[in-house]
Amino acid sequence: MIKTDVVIVGAGPTGLFCAHQLGIIGLKCEIVDNLDKIGGQCIELYPDKPIYDIPAVPECTGEELTNNLIEQIRPFNFNFHLNDRVNKLSSENEEWIVKTTNGKEFHSPNVVIAGGVGSFEPRKFPTKSAEKFDGTSVLYSIKDKTIFKDKSVAIFGGGDSALDWAIELSNTSKVSLIHRRDEFRGAPASVQKIKELSEKNIINLFTKYSIKDVKGNRFLEEVEIKSEEGESKILKADYVLGFFGLIMQLGPIAEWGLNLDKKAIPVNTENFETNKKGIFAIGDICTYPGKLKLILSGFHEGALAARGCFKYARPNEKYRFEFTTASNTIKDRLGVK
Amino acid sequence: MAKIKYIEHNGKEHEIELLNGFSVMEGAIQNDIPGIDADCGGGMSCATCHVYVKEDWYDKLPKKEMGEDDMLDQAYQPKKNSRLSCQLIVSDQLDGLVVYMPEKQV
Numbered sequence: 001m002i003k004t005d006v007v008i009v010g011a012g013p014t015g016l017f018c019a020h021q022l023g024i025i026g027l028k029c030e031i032v033d034n035l036d037k038i039g040g041q042c043i044e045l046y047p048d049k050p051i052y053d054i055p056a057v058p059e060c061t062g063e064e065l066t067n068n069l070i071e072q073i074r075p076f077n078f079n080f081h082l083n084d085r086v087n088k089l090s091s092e093n094e095e096w097i098v099k100t101t102n103g104k105e106f107h108s109p110n111v112v113i114a115g116g117v118g119s120f121e122p123r124k125f126p127t128k129s130a131e132k133f134d135g136t137s138v139l140y141s142i143k144d145k146t147i148f149k150d151k152s153v154a155i156f157g158g159g160d161s162a163l164d165w166a167i168e169l170s171n172t173s174k175v176s177l178i179h180r181r182d183e184f185r186g187a188p189a190s191v192q193k194i195k196e197l198s199e200k201n202i203i204n205l206f207t208k209y210s211i212k213d214v215k216g217n218r219f220l221e222e223v224e225i226k227s228e229e230g231e232s233k234i235l236k237a238d239y240v241l242g243f244f245g246l247i248m249q250l251g252p253i254a255e256w257g258l259n260l261d262k263k264a265i266p267v268n269t270e271n272f273e274t275n276k277k278g279i280f281a282i283g284d285i286c287t288y289p290g291k292l293k294l295i296l297s298g299f300h301e302g303a304l305a306a307r308g309c310f311k312y313a314r315p316n317e318k319y320r321f322e323f324t325t326a327s328n329t330i331k332d333r334l335g336v337k
Numbered sequence: 338m339a340k341i342k343y344i345e346h347n348g349k350e351h352e353i354e355l356l357n358g359f360s361v362m363e364g365a366i367q368n369d370i371p372g373i374d375a376d377c378g379g380g381m382s383c384a385t386c387h388v389y390v391k392e393d394w395y396d397k398l399p400k401k402e403m404g405e406d407d408m409l410d411q412a413y414q415p416k417k418n419s420r421l422s423c424q425l426i427v428s429d430q431l432d433g434l435v436v437y438m439p440e441k442q443v
Contacts, residue, residue, distance in 0.1 A: 041377070041382075045377060045380070045382040045383070046380065046382055049380070117376040117377075118376075123411055123413075123443070126413060126414050157410070158407075158410050159407070159410065159411075179410075180410060180415060181406065181410075183406065185406075185407040185410065210414075210415075228416065228417050244410065244411045245384075245410075245411035247383070247384075247385070247411075247443040248376050248383070248385075248443070249443060263374070293378060
């Protein structure tokens with residue numbers, strides 16, 4: 001169990017700057033993110049795309065912005081819990097208890113949801129029948145490649161993950177690669193390699209096909225694929241792998257009893273608190289009249305939410321507004337003289 | 338200016354007039370037409386504004402730019418007539434365009 005002043009959900013720019021503001025006013029926080037790296041959409045969707053509307057920064061990429069924010073909060077030594085996702089929320093003695101998928105438990109008077117448009121999760125097969133085998137023989141990521149040895153594996157997708165795994169697994173497994181069109185978006189060298197392996201009949205390549213059904217009783221046995229024209233083929237398969245990139249989903253937060261307006265959480269613009277006391281929402285995930293989905297708005301929202309958290313984290317102290325240029329207390333917190 | 342018709346997966350139709358320069362995605366968002374999520378806001382970085390273009394319209398539209406098909410690979414049930422609506426920019430030539438929303442975006 002980890003006790004803290006604030007749990008921040010989401011390590012995108014908004015969550016990071018909120019953490020900075022918490023550090024400045026002397027509060028502790030723990031930051032949880034479903035991705036394996038810090039930066040949120042800035043890192044996952046557009047690390048190389050230039051951003052032109054960060055105040056006082058004429059141009060920077062998503063990656064540069066993230067690195068600068070990490071640098072900015074370094075003095076506070078906050079903990080990151082990556083590759084983990086907040087799951088259950090409950091309350092006890094005026095405190096929120098947040099449990100994660102990996103079994104961590106946080107106790108805190110405040111939770112700040114800075115979750116963007118939701119957590120990034122693998123896009124799954126549209127076929128209902130695939131759900132039955134989800135996690136056992138229908139997989140969207142590979143943790144242990146040895147399970148595929150001497151098995152038939154059907155891989156769907158046209159990007160680097162699909163191509164790299166098709167090449168890798170073709171050494172020890174019977175691999176079929178299925179893609180909805182005959183162009184691939186993977187690295188040219190991988191595409192070339194796939195074509196070679198296909199010509200040597202090491203890989204069975206099916207382009208302009210997509211999944212129709214998976215079949216099997218206790219174990220997966222076959223996968224049925226169909227062409228645009230409706231022609232279908234049956235492939236033997238012990239495992240079916242899908243690599244269709246990531247989608248963003250609100251996930252378990254939707255079950256927390258918060259008011260929702262479409263996929264966003266309405267907040268009070270004085271402190272960005274939701275309909276639940278001590279639960280705040282900032283950045284793309286919050287909504288209010290006039291809301292702009294800009295990073296700069298997320299920074300503002302994070303600064304106000306941090307002050308909102310102070311009240312519950314230090315009920316017996318009076319919050320004091322100070323400037324970083326003038327306050328010795330803040331300079332101590334930042335470790336500067 | 339162009340009249341664009343959006344047809345939800347359940348068959349419900351919405352017809353709006355859009356000024357040139359706006360995207361078909363923006364038309365849906367601004368008019369609260371359900372069925373288009375547009376999570377990334379038009380950056381061609383997600384695939385949640387995916388639509389099927391009415392067959393006879395597909396060849397009349399400006400061709401896909403680099404990257405659009407790559408994102409469509411990641412859409413929910415892409416077909417031959419799939420497009421990202423954020424990449425369909427309204428002009429007079431698009432007057433009468435009909436797009437169908439997929440069953441879901443994610």
